[in-house]
Amino acid sequence: MHAIKPLAAALLLIALLSGCDPAKGGAKAPPHATDMAPTPSQTSLIAVPIDADIAPLRQQLERAVPRTLWTIDRREKACVPPQRVKVFGRKVKVTPAIPCTIVGRVTRGALRLRGEGKEIVVDVPLNATIAARDVGGVLKGETATGSALAHARIRIDLASDWRMQGKARISYGWTKPPGIDFLGKRITFTDQADAKLAPVIRDVEREVNREIARINIHAQAADIWRQSFTAIELNRENPPVWMRVTPQRTLYGGFRLDRLRLNLNLGIEGVTETFVSGRPDDPEPTPLPRLVRETPQPHLDIRVPVIADYAVLQPVIDRALAKRATRPFMLPKLGPMMVKFGPSTVYGAPGGRIAVGTEVEARLEARTGEPTRGTIWMTALPVNEPGSATVRFTALDINGDTNGVGGDMLILIGRSEGFAPLIAEALTQNFARDLDELEGKIKRAVDQRREGAFVIRTRIDGFEIGEIKAYGNGLYLPVRMTGGASVAYRPAR
Template sequence: MRAINSLAVTIAAAVALAACDRKVAVDPPPRATDKAPSPTQTSLIAVPINADTTALKRALERAVPKTLWTINRRERACVKPQQLKVFGKEVEVTPPIACTIVGRVTRGPLRLRGVGDEIIVDVPLSATIAARDVGGVLKGETATGAAMAHARVQIDITPDWRTRGTARISYGWTKAPGINFLGKRITFTDEADAKLKPVVRDVEREVNREIARIDIRQQASEVWRQSFTALELNRDKPPVWMRITPQRILYGGYRMEGQQMRLNLGLEAITETFVSGRPTDPTPTPLPNMVREAPTPHLDVRVPVLADYSQLQPVVDRALLKRSARPFVLPKVGPMTVKFGKSTIYGAPDGRIALGVDVAMRLADRSGQPTQGRIWMTAVPNNKPGSAEVHFTDLLINGDTDGVGGDLLITLGQSPGFAPLIADALTQNFARDLRELQGKIKRAVDQRREGAFVIRTRVDGFEIGQIKAYGNGLYLPVRMVGGASVDYRPAK
């Protein structure tokens, strides 16, 4: 024990002499100039487009007249001759009875509805027909009838975004127009059918004409152009942005929702993420031809968790300040009172971080001038696959080894209370930042509006990659997977 105390006194005296002459100076490790990459991945974002079909209804209302047809003609045989079989021969007992047929068929308001991938146009028909001057016996008898015509429309979109359609018209009498006369039922469906055929052709032609006027390309072009943008994933601490650069647009058909035709489109885009201010928007390209392929939306984004060294420095300083309240016990020296100045942290070459800290130290039971100097430490950050817990390995401590003061600095740096303390402070900070960032991103991307877009994002999970030190920070790649959809809703 006397030998150890004597050694401590000798070292303290040497340290004091060294402190009077100069501060211990060491060259800092070189700085790395490389930057963490901006991760790039391909995602497929659902971008459904709604096409309003009310214009089709208005056009049909204009094209299809209220009165579809009228009739006013003399028929020589409204009632055919009645025959009886006499002695095996057919004998007419009544002559054919002539009459005048008058009437008209009108339509009610058109109704549009959607069933699956069909637009159905319902055309209610009403027939009013009269038979007058029936053989001079019946002054007039009015018959009414009703029918429902259905135009079943299917729409196709060509690769260059033009619309074309096919319409099939069908109808049936729910109440055939006719009158009862002389015990017979006289119906007028043949006359009505003959008049309805050209009307059906007109409706089919008008439907196909109006379908061709549905402008899908304009909406698709606007969605495509505005999709060359950057979306904010996290506002600050740290700011995270995702830049979208569309590559292709996929079309997987449509379905009717009320009077809206909802196109199933998917935007295949390169998604890049940046831990910085808003990146510049990519330059839009012209709308490409669509690819007829059912889109399966998926969000696959690499979210870089980048710990800026300036953000790590106060964490280390607080840890060292708290630790300096207790002496450091150095082997063969004894308890040392240590005061720390502000630390310096930056990226060093070969994926290492460098940390320098000013130190003033002296024996706990001695007075006088402390030994002053700077300890430099470099280390390699590591983490286990899928874990945000960071460990620092291959620690190298540097000091001025030409004097006793430098030896003390190295001894302090290698002591159990110094390097593990810094490593633990950085580890805890990084894991906490990652948890907070994940929560912020989930909240930020749940549903939000960006200009004309309403963005809905579902985050299914995060996958953590391998940490690495770069010149601009500690970089932990995190893969965010889930789904995303963008509704185009321009302000009215």
């Protein structure tokens, strides 16, 4: 009788502590959480420099601009104006105006293209060959040669519909004006040449503008846009990590000329999602959108979900409890109790908590008979300091599910110093090493690689750790990686 009274008092105390009805055998297992860790998504802007070779423009202009720009065969009434001398204060005509026939032509040499600032410059060498024949019946013929250099300066732009636009203006100057010396006078033919060159210059401007419009940026941009709806491997295994890119719009920040290459400053802004799994399906491509005039500021912003599956935590807990079972639990008023632990159960519980259940077989050292069997349930809240990969478990809550009133003592075991803190310590996971390894793997994996006709370059500059949370499918520790990325079109030659 004396032994029963302390036991009954202890059981009553345990029932009050546990908040459960001993007659009903204790609390049930915590419900399973059904929420899933989110698939992180963020907006990134990937640099997509497009290079357009303008060398074909020279070939097109060579075909479009004729070699002989103009010819002349015209009778002039006064190739040499009348000569006058002053006699007694009056000018007296000494010789009449001398007529002649002017024949000749202006041809161009090979065109030369170069980039200068924001303009394409087309150098057009001009060569003039002009002759004055039958000059007053005296000079039978003398040929004058001259040379000039014309510059077609083309200011180009990219319209919102991806068409190249060019506006050319051409200037030229005579480096050697065509002319001949006759009767001590220099007869030049620049006026005649200029008159003939004026319409030719307009024709060249028109041809240049026409050929600029034929540079097909749209096709290349559409190909890159379509290929950008893809998934990029960030880490091959342990764990496999993929980033899926869904482009939203294209930004255009101008261009620069590098010799005969036109470098367009383009960027694709899109949603980047990260998956810790096999390769996700590519998003469905959309048509190439209109161009947005906004200088792109390339940045890569991705969230890498580090998810610890609950299954990997079970052996950690089982090993810790097996080691603890080698010595008795000291229970107040009940004395030492030997406890055997069966396989544990670990899963996500509602409210961002983790639930741990372990099968228990307990026997007081001072008593004989059947041991008390049941399950001790514990829930805890995982927490970590901002930026830290060290995870702790707090807000421990113990409950039990036993095979009888006498088994409610298991709840007291659960609330003893040797149980809950032990499991919390075993569950405390330091993800720092895993995260360091993952960061190194991703940096190596995304550095540079070729995907078909595209060369993808990625760099990781920043690495930030977020707040851990328990979901139905695992412990979720968000990691943010920032850096830059570019996709260059480099088809195999």
